[in-house]
Amino acid sequence: MNSDSHNASRAPARIVGTDASSLDEAARILLAGGLVAVPTETVYGVAADATNGAAVASIFTAKGRPSFNPLICHVASLAMAESLAHFSPLARRLAERFWPGPLTLVLPRRADCPVHDLATAGLPSIGLRIPQHIATLEIISRVGRPLAAPSANPSEQLSPTTAAHVASGLGARIDLIVDGGAAIAGVESTIIAPGETRAVMLRPGAIARADVELLTGPLRSPEASEGILAPGMMKRHYAPRARLRMDASQAESGEAFLAFGAPPPGVLPSLNLSIRGDLAEAASNLFAMLRALDESHAMIAVQTIPDAGLGEAINDRLRRGTLLSRESGV
Ligand code: TXA
Ligand code: MG
Numbered sequence: 001m002n003s004d005s006h007n008a009s010r011a012p013a014r015i016v017g018t019d020a021s022s023l024d025e026a027a028r029i030l031l032a033g034g035l036v037a038v039p040t041e042t043v044y045g046v047a048a049d050a051t052n053g054a055a056v057a058s059i060f061t062a063k064g065r066p067s068f069n070p071l072i073c074h075v076a077s078l079a080m081a082e083s084l085a086h087f088s089p090l091a092r093r094l095a096e097r098f099w100p101g102p103l104t105l106v107l108p109r110r111a112d113c114p115v116h117d118l119a120t121a122g123l124p125s126i127g128l129r130i131p132q133h134i135a136t137l138e139i140i141s142r143v144g145r146p147l148a149a150p151s152a153n154p155s156e157q158l159s160p161t162t163a164a165h166v167a168s169g170l171g172a173r174i175d176l177i178v179d180g181g182a183a184i185a186g187v188e189s190t191i192i193a194p195g196e197t198r199a200v201m202l203r204p205g206a207i208a209r210a211d212v213e214l215l216t217g218p219l220r221s222p223e224a225s226e227g228i229l230a231p232g233m234m235k236r237h238y239a240p241r242a243r244l245r246m247d248a249s250q251a252e253s254g255e256a257f258l259a260f261g262a263p264p265p266g267v268l269p270s271l272n273l274s275i276r277g278d279l280a281e282a283a284s285n286l287f288a289m290l291r292a293l294d295e296s297h298a299m300i301a302v303q304t305i306p307d308a309g310l311g312e313a314i315n316d317r318l319r320r321g322t323l324l325s326r327e328s329g330v
Contacts, residue, residue, distance in 0.1 A: 012171040013037070015179050018135035021177060027142035029073070029175045030055075035062055037152040038139060039180025040074075040131035042102045042188050042206050043159040043287070044166045045141075046174055047074070053116040056148050062173040065155040070121040071148040072104050072189070073128050081105075081128050081249030084113045084146060091194045093215055100132035102185050102206035106193040119148040129189055135180045151188065153236050156239050158287045158294075158321075161186050165291065186284035187313045192216070199250040204312040206283065209252045238287075239321040240294040246318050248301035256297035258289060260305045270297075279310040286314055 015265050016022035018039075026036045030047065033055040038047045039138060046056035046062060050073045051319045054127050059071065075081045085107035087095065094105060109115070109126045128146075131137065137254055140147055151159040152174075160166045163179035171177070190205035199216035201209060213219055242256070251257035259269035271289045273282035282305065293300050302318055303305030305311050 010172060012167065013174045013177050015167060015177045018138075018178060018180050022141060023135060023138050025175055026139045026178050030139070030147065031145075033058075034175035035059060035173075035265035036139070037160075037163070037170065037177040038133075038136045038147070038149065039163070039175055039178060039183065040136055040149075041183060042131070042135050042185045043161055043183050044152040044163065044177075045074070045131075045136075045147075046170060047136075047147040047149040048168075049143065050115045050119045050146040050148035053118050056116050056118045059148065059150065062170055063150065063153070063155045065150075068248065070123055070125075070127060071119045071150050072147040072150050072191075073115055073119060073126060074131050074140060075128060075146050075326040076130065078130070080140075080146065081130070083110070085109055085126050085128055086116060088194055088196070090199065090216065094192065094194060094212070095130075097203050097215060098207060098212075099130040100137065101130070102132070102189040103212070104129040104189045104191040104203075104205075106191060106202060115146060115148070123195070127191065133180055135178055139178070158238060158240055158291050159188065161284070161287050167287070177240075182288075184284060185280075186286055186288075187263045187310070187317060190313070192219070204316045206310065206313065208309040209312060210309065238317040239323070240300065241289045242294050242297050243299045244290075244318060244322045245299065245301045246315070246322060247304045249304070251301050252299070254297070255299040255301045257301045258293060258300055260303045263303065269303075273305070273314075279306070279308075279314065283310045283314055286317065 030049050033052050036047050037044050048059050104127050106125050106127045116322040153160050153169045161183040163177050166177050185206035188205050190207040191203040193200045198220050201219040259272040264271045273285050305314050
């Protein structure tokens with residue numbers, strides 16, 4: 001199913017709903033090595049059977065991702081997760097508190113873990129999460145195997161929060177799109193490596209640092225840890241075509257202005273991430289609003305967003321979107 005399936009000239013992937021026969025079809029395609037875009041609470045993922053090396057390789061081809069960064073493997077139960085990785089007591093507490101939900105745990109792979117090396121980039125660890133979307137949990141259960149799934153967008157571009165976004169970016173390169181509605185959280189999962197002593201935050205995301213720290217104590221940053229890296233995290237990523245300017249207090253000529261909360265005096269915002277200054281609402285609007293402004297503007301100014309709570313993940317995505325080097329994305 002895959003060898004010829006990423007030719008841009010083929011028919012666009014069908015968009016189906018979340019009825020039982022569509023979920024059956026999605027599972028059949030995945031078991032045959034195909035690629036299916038699936039909804040999650042964070043962003044849409046482009047999924048493949050994580051145990052099938054050719055299927056996992058075709059994710060990289062479809063995204064145009066130049067290097068093989070490790071992918072998050074999505075499972076439907078803690079039991080399935082424990083068959084793939086070793087859980088310390090802290091890891092289990094994190095899983096029990098936040099799963100299903102937007103937390104990815106990077107844990108030591110079990111020796112008998114059937115996930116293909118390409119999905120973990122040959123690392124001795126594996127990134128796991130149980131997504132909080134009933135349709136995708138049903139698909140994983142039908143497949144009976146973990147699904148490797150990065151965000152369903154061409155490499156470096158904005159992550160998709162609707163089925164229509166997926167169709168416009170990857171529609172011609174994948175087999176099916178399951179439309180489960182707009183993603184609720186709107187930014188990717190928070191990635192934590194619980195570690196032996198102190199936990200490390202590898203990527204800020206849809207669960208705020210402070211909520212994780214209630215269980216882990218103060219989180220270390222990857223730079224401060226010995227050799228635990230989140231490959232692909234330092235690169236340009238989540239980028240619109242337009243030039244992004246952060247911490248803007250006014251719009252320069254030709255710039256779209258993306259506000260957060262009350263706009264600066266005299267500025268008429270093009271769009272507002274959250275008029276009432278709510279960070280969760282801003283996160284869920286972020287990618288869709290950048291996408292909309294990208295259609296009409298070459299420059300987008302974004303009002304200051306506080307770095308607290310979900311603001312950490314929002315500012316992280318905006319900062320990556322401002323980098324200019326075209327290196328590998330995630
Ligand atoms: O919300 C999300 O997490 C979305 C949805 C689709 O679930 N998925 C997502 O996946 O963002 P992806 O593949 O784009 O994120 C992969 C990132 C890698 O760049 C790396 O930072 C980290 O997850 N990662 C995965 N496995 C890892 C490992 N074994 N060691 C270190 N980092 C890992
Ligand atoms: Mg991504």
